[in-house]
Amino acid sequence: MVRAVAVANLAYFGVEFAVATSIGSVSLFADSIDFLEDAAVNGLILFGLGWTLRARARLGTALALILLLPGLATLWTAWGAWRVGHVPPPLPLSITGLGALAVNFACAWVLADVRHAHGSLTKAAFLSARNDVIANIAIIAAGGLTAVSASRWPDLVVGLGIFAMNLGAAREVFRAARTEHRGESPGSP
Secondary structure, X not given: OHHHHHHHHHHHHHHHHHHHHHXXXXXXXXXXXXXXXXHHHXXXXXXXXXXXXXXXXXXXXXXXXXXXXXXXXXXXXXXXXXXXXXXXXXXXXXXXXXXXXXXXXXXXXXXXXXXXXOOHHHHHHHHHHHHHHHHHHHHHHHHHHHHHHOOOHHXXXXXXXXXXXXXXXXXXXXXXXXXXXXXXXXXXX
């Protein structure tokens, strides 16, 4: 399951990154980098599933830090877009967001059953897919709002929202990894 999610994320990264760079969209750029991060996270999860609880906890801590990388790239891209004042074309923004929604919804569906099976590792994979579904709905909405307003704000706000979601997911995964490191069950208080 996790392998299929990793491959799907890597494949759509290429699609979304190409569109994001061609239309200058902050939100699509942030989401495309997030697809690449999700592919890496899922690859690391596959690698670490057979490890001891402590080793998985260390990997979970590393994954929490990895979850922050797309957010930092988003902040940099948002700053550049703000300075230039670019408004991305709404139709490719929404269509690409719709494709990303389909990929991420399928990934979240696949991972929902195993999100608690291996503590912070599978929690990281599920939270990434879940957050991506939410982000993709926001990207589609940003395309609609951009079409109506001809403003750069919807794209910028959604890009910064993706940053905030990645920050929250990183915090949740870090907490689960700390719990594992102490040798407790990830679901215990």
